[in-house]
Structure formats: structure tokens, C-alpha cells
Amino acid sequence: MQKQEKIVQMFNEIAPSYDKANKILSFGIDSQWRKFSVDKIKEYLNFNNELKVVDVACGTGDMCYLLKEISNAKVIGVDPSVGMLDIAKKRFNDVEFKVGYANKLPFEDCSIDLITISYGFRNVVEKDEALKEFYRVLKPNANLLILEFFRRENNGFIAKCRDFYLKKILPIIGGILSKNKAAYEYLPNSIDEFYSNDEFKHKLNEKSFKLEFFKSFSYGVCSLFIARKV
Numbered sequence: 001m002q003k004q005e006k007i008v009q010m011f012n013e014i015a016p017s018y019d020k021a022n023k024i025l026s027f028g029i030d031s032q033w034r035k036f037s038v039d040k041i042k043e044y045l046n047f048n049n050e051l052k053v054v055d056v057a058c059g060t061g062d063m064c065y066l067l068k069e070i071s072n073a074k075v076i077g078v079d080p081s082v083g084m085l086d087i088a089k090k091r092f093n094d095v096e097f098k099v100g101y102a103n104k105l106p107f108e109d110c111s112i113d114l115i116t117i118s119y120g121f122r123n124v125v126e127k128d129e130a131l132k133e134f135y136r137v138l139k140p141n142a143n144l145l146i147l148e149f150f151r152r153e154n155n156g157f158i159a160k161c162r163d164f165y166l167k168k169i170l171p172i173i174g175g176i177l178s179k180n181k182a183a184y185e186y187l188p189n190s191i192d193e194f195y196s197n198d199e200f201k202h203k204l205n206e207k208s209f210k211l212e213f214f215k216s217f218s219y220g221v222c223s224l225f226i227a228r229k230v
């Protein structure tokens with residue numbers, strides 16, 4: 001099995017316990033960061049138009065729900081994991097869900113007003129292709145919102161605490177809740193292999209996105225990027 005297929009298979013396996021494990025392991029803070037992100041993006045949207053918004057790597061649909069709450073936008077969730085989507089469909093019936101990968105989105109060129117991706121981009125193996133794909137489907141000047149755990153560059157006390165929690169505690173609790181310890185060992189490893197904030201700023205620039213807003217939460221545990229297609 002290829003790396004990307006293995007990742008999707010892993011999400012299929014943990015889908016039934018994903019929401020519960022998330023709440024416990026993050027102490028509910030992941031929801032607050034999603035909520036902050038969606039409140040922030042409101043400042044960038046033109047509500048005079050009928051908006052078409054896509055949440056990529058939507059998982060069980062939390063971000064779709066928040067996006068639906070802020071407007072009467074058409075919200076479409078896209079994810080390659082059928083297991084995660086099955087749960088999303090049961091939770092939210094006013095959102096359209098489609099099976100798809102970030103690097104091959106089922107939308108026409110320049111047709112989307114906003115793309116969001118929360119805690120999902122790390123899992124995309126073909127990251128450059130995905131950024132190109134976001135650029136292709138977004139309308140001119142439309143925004144891309146990425147909320148993610150970026151790799152920390154410094155090795156101070158907070159970073160050490162975070163690493164201890166992610167590498168030693170989280171796999172044990174996540175493993176008990178999901179009966180899949182490997183999935184929760186994958187999380188810290190995927191952060192170690194991911195971009196730092198600075199690397200990602202450059203990456204956005206390279207792919208013709210202009211950074212409009214950046215915020216780091218909880219001493220850099222997680223970061224929000226809002227960029228515009230230029």
C-alpha cells in the first residue's frame with residue numbers, strides 16, 4: 001500500500017472514536033482554535049455574494065458545521081476517508097460531502113470562494129500538488145485558511161513539554177480510546193516531518209498565495225494561516 005493510502009486507511013479505522021478521542025486528548029482546545037479561525041475568516045468574506053466554501057480533509061465535519069453557522073454559504077466537505085465521511089454525513093445533513101483528495105479536487109477552475117483545511121494538510125502526501133490544486137479551484141483573490149500543528153523550530157521548555165505529551169502520553173491514551181496506538185504515534189511523527197511556520201510562509205509565497213493573517217496558538221502548538229490567491 002502507498003503512504004497516502006495507508007494514511008487514509010488509518011483514518012477509516014479510527015473514525016468511530018475520532019471525535020471522542022480528539023476532545024479528550026486536546027482538552028477541547030482544538031474546537032476553540034477552529035472557532036477562532038472561522039470567526040477570523042468572516043472578516044475576509046463578501047457576504048453580498050452567494051458563497052461556495054470547501055472544507056478539504058473535512059473528516060467528521062466539525063469545520064463544515066462552523067462554516068455553515070456563519071453564513072448561508074454552500075459548504076462542501078471533501079475527504080478521501082469514507083469512514084470519516086460516513087460519520088460527518090450522519091452528524092450534518094445540510095452540508096454536501098464528497099470523497100476526494102486535496103491534490104485532485106472535484107471542482108472547476110476559479111469556482112470556489114474559500115478553502116479551509118484544519119488539521120488535515122499534514123496528512124496530504126502530495127503537498128505541492130495540493131497547493132496548486134487549491135490555487136486552481138479558488139476564484140481570483142479568494143482565501144485559503146490552514147489551521148495546523150506546524151513543526152517547532154526551537155527546542156525550549158514548552159517545546160519539550162509538548163513533545164513529551166505528544167510522544168509519550170498521547171499514543172497511550174489515544175491507543176486505548178481508538179484501539180489503534182499506531183495512529184496516535186503517527187501524529188507526532190507527522191508534525192516532525194511537517195513544515196515549520198517560516199517554511200510554510202515561504203511555501204505559500206512560492207505557490208502564489210499572499211499571506212494576510214497569521215496567528216500561533218498556545219506557544220506555537222498550532223498555527224492559523226489565512227492567505228489570498230494572487
Ligand SMILES: C[S@@+](CC[C@H](N)C(=O)[O-])C[C@H]1O[C@@H](n2cnc3c(N)ncnc32)[C@H](O)[C@@H]1O
Nearest residue numbers: 011057058059081084101102118119120123124
Ligand atoms: C486529523 S483529521 C482532521 C479532520 C477535520 N478537518 C478536523 O478538523 O477534525 C485529518 C483528515 O485528513 C484526511 N486526509 C488524509 N489525507 C488526505 C488527502 N490527501 N487529501 C484530503 N484529506 C486527507 C483524513 O482522511 C482525515 O479525515
